[in-house]
Amino acid sequence: MESLLSPSKRKLLIEVAWEVCNQVGGIYTVIRSKVPSMVEKWDTDYILLGPYFPQRAAVEFEPITHDDGTEIGRVVMNMRSRGLDVQYGHWLITGKPRVVLFGIASLGPAIEQVKYQLWERHQISTLGVEDLVNQVVGFGELVRIFLTELAAESAKHVDIVVHFHEWMASSGLPDLRKDNVKVATVFTTHATMLGRYLAQNESGFYGKLPFFDWKREAKHYNIEAQATIERLSAQQSHVFTTVSDVTARECEVFLGRVPDLILPNGLNIVRFTAVHEFQNLHVKFKERIHEFVMGHFFQSYSFDLEKTLYFFTSGRFEFSNKGYDITLEALARLNWKMREANMDMTVVMFMITKQPFRSINPDVLHSRALLDEIQETCKAIENQLGDKLFLNAAAGEDINLPDLNQFVDEYWRLRLRRTIQSFKTKQLPPFVTHDLVEEDDMVRFIRQVQLVNNAHDRVKVVYHPDFISSTNPLFGLDYGQFVRGCHLGVFPSYYEPWGYTPLECVVRGIPTVTSDLSGFGDFIMQIMRDYENRGIYVVNRKTQSFNEAAEQLANILFRFVRLSQRDRITQRNRVENIAEVFDWTNLRSYYDTAHDLALKRRKP
Ligand code: G6P
Numbered sequence: 001m002e003s004l005l006s007p008s009k010r011k012l013l014i015e016v017a018w019e020v021c022n023q024v025g026g027i028y029t030v031i032r033s034k035v036p037s038m039v040e041k042w043d044t045d046y047i048l049l050g051p052y053f054p055q056r057a058a059v060e061f062e063p064i065t066h067d068d069g070t071e072i073g074r075v076v077m078n079m080r081s082r083g084l085d086v087q088y089g090h091w092l093i094t095g096k097p098r099v100v101l102f103g104i105a106s107l108g109p110a111i112e113q114v115k116y117q118l119w120e121r122h123q124i125s126t127l128g129v130e131d132l133v134n135q136v137v138g139f140g141e142l143v144r145i146f147l148t149e150l151a152a153e154s155a156k157h158v159d160i161v162v163h164f165h166e167w168m169a170s171s172g173l174p175d176l177r178k179d180n181v182k183v184a185t186v187f188t189t190h191a192t193m194l195g196r197y198l199a200q201n202e203s204g205f206y207g208k209l210p211f212f213d214w215k216r217e218a219k220h221y222n223i224e225a226q227a228t229i230e231r232l233s234a235q236q237s238h239v240f241t242t243v244s245d246v247t248a249r250e251c252e253v254f255l256g257r258v259p260d261l262i263l264p265n266g267l268n269i270v271r272f273t274a275v276h277e278f279q280n281l282h283v284k285f286k287e288r289i290h291e292f293v294m295g296h297f298f299q300s301y302s303f304d305l306e307k308t309l310y311f312f313t314s315g316r317f318e319f320s321n322k323g324y325d326i327t328l329e330a331l332a333r334l335n336w337k338m339r340e341a342n343m344d345m346t347v348v349m350f351m352i353t354k355q356p357f358r359s360i361n362p363d364v365l366h367s368r369a370l371l372d373e374i375q376e377t378c379k380a381i382e383n384q385l386g387d388k389l390f391l392n393a394a395a396g397e398d399i400n401l402p403d404l405n406q407f408v409d410e411y412w413r414l415r416l417r418r419t420i421q422s423f424k425t426k427q428l429p430p431f432v433t434h435d436l437v438e439e440d441d442m443v444r445f446i447r448q449v450q451l452v453n454n455a456h457d458r459v460k461v462v463y464h465p466d467f468i469s470s471t472n473p474l475f476g477l478d479y480g481q482f483v484r485g486c487h488l489g490v491f492p493s494y495y496e497p498w499g500y501t502p503l504e505c506v507v508r509g510i511p512t513v514t515s516d517l518s519g520f521g522d523f524i525m526q527i528m529r530d531y532e533n534r535g536i537y538v539v540n541r542k543t544q545s546f547n548e549a550a551e552q553l554a555n556i557l558f559r560f561v562r563l564s565q566r567d568r569i570t571q572r573n574r575v576e577n578i579a580e581v582f583d584w585t586n587l588r589s590y591y592d593t594a595h596d597l598a599l600k601r602r603k604p
């Protein structure tokens with residue numbers, strides 16, 4: 001009998017994900033940032049499969065228009081000849097890997113047959129599901145057809161490993177196993193569907209975890225199709241993995257299989273050769289945040305920007321899962337502690353997420369525009385004064401400094417006075433920057449804890465219900481630059497299989513708060529002892545109540561605001577030093593192990 005692991009055989013790795021050339025959330029970051037490292041090992045024997053959405057693909061996909069004579073190219077041609085929409089080309093990102101994208105609509109009415117088969121062969125019911133599930137099932141089928149044909153054509157001389165990410169890529173996996181298609185399979189779940197729903201809706205989720213009945217809960221939340229695809233993929237893959245030990249515990253309960261391996265998430269880290277470059281960038285982008293803060297707050301009252309610290313949190317709007325509730329509670333306590341201690345520091349906390357809004361609040365935009373005008377007027381006065389002073393100095397004999405007022409035109413003086421007058425207001429600076437479609441939990445909680453930007457508050461809040469992008473007129477910074485300009489990222493999540501946000505701080509040399517219920521926090525506690533000393537603070541949410549954890553977080557923040565500038569600089573250096581641990585060139589080895597194991601387990 002032919003052995004699939006003959007040493008002479010070439011190996012081919014195929015990764016399948018809904019987020020290939022299609023950015024939705026964190027899985028896109030995993031796949032995309034990992035590509036350079038994968039290409040380094042696999043070179044051209046690395047292919048990615050994803051769904052084809054023309055508008056999204058337009059910016060990151062370049063078709064291969066000639067017959068490239070490869071096995072992948074041949075299968076693509078065969079599928080096309082049967083009327084299926086299969087795009088083949090390069091993903092235009094660092095590493096430029098080959099990708100095959102499937103136009104789901106080209107399955108046409110055959111999708112009904114696919115759904116019937118899912119029920120008939122695997123008892124996956126897709127009756128009355130939301131359209132996204134129909135699309136996912138169509139994608140899964142096209143992936144299945146592709147892999148079946150590829151294996152038939154090449155399995156004799158190539159060992160094929162297929163790595164599926166999340167249930168949205170894997171509805172074809174159970175059939176591949178049932179039909180004994182000659183590919184070794186790895187399935188990675190980046191969260192569990194049930195965990196996501198239950199953590200949000202069931203108080204004391206972790207305590208109840210061992211006792212949940214997956215089927216009953218899936219029915220209750222109307223996610224039977226999703227949960228069943230996820231469960232079967234986990235059970236039937238040769239190697240089953242997830243991103244953290246935290247999520248592994250859920251897998252056991254909801255998916256009925258303990259993951260074989262944990263594959264932690266990394267980033268493609270490019271460090272500056274000059275050690276101080278990231279510190280300089282901090283100052284540069286902090287200046288830009290200062291400009292926003294002046295526009296936003298100084299029309300009501302001012303404070304010393306040299307004694308102001310910028311904290312932020314960012315993520316999807318899952319209010320308690322992302323820990324926005326505990327963050328606001330801790331900030332209210334911090335405010336009290338700072339006032340009690342008579343501190344003259346100010347903390348501005350940015351809550352960054354995405355919620356439906358009509359527009360940016362016109363008052364916020366207006367005050368920003370007025371500040372810009374003040375700045376321009378000052379520049380004009382500065383130029384005029386400089387020119388006239390220079391002329392006077394060169395021509396005059398008086399060596400004493402003349403009265404500078406005489407060098408500024410009446411026009412500019414009046415203009416500056418008028419702009420300053422219209423800038424000043426008696427209203428409090430708004431705590432939300434946009435006109436929301438509906439008042440949400442964030443707004444309600446901010447009011448409840450009374451962090452409404454009173455002049456005497458030491459902690460100010462800016463709730464920005466839109467993700468940061470460079471085209472945003474309030475900051476004019478992209479997300480990475482915004483992170484660099486801040487002092488601390490705060491992410492004490494309650495449900496977070498991994499959580500990229502703290503890691504995105506670490507790689508930019510910005511200290512961060514995470515929690516022991518997030519995959520990242522759990523991992524950092526496993527690999528290093530003095531994480532706190534290095535600028536990674538972990539809130540204990542596993543064993544503490546909400547109140548206790550809020551108090552711990554408030555104390556962490558209080559300690560942080562009392563650090564000297566020198567301490568902050570040192571801490572930024574320390575945290576940036578950790579970045580390398582999370583470079584994919586180090587973390588890829590976990591993936592290598594999974595792929596090797598799958599090939600070993602795949603029996604001829
Ligand atoms: C960097 C710069 C220093 C600057 C400091 C401000 O380290 O290299 O020149 O003084 O940032 O730090 P701070 O924590 O006050 O924003």
Ligand code: 1S3
Binds near residue numbers: 027190191243265500
């Ligand atoms: C998931 O995306 P999410 O934000 O829905 O996958 C990410 C990548 O593995 C992970 O970082 C995150 O915690 C999960 O929740």
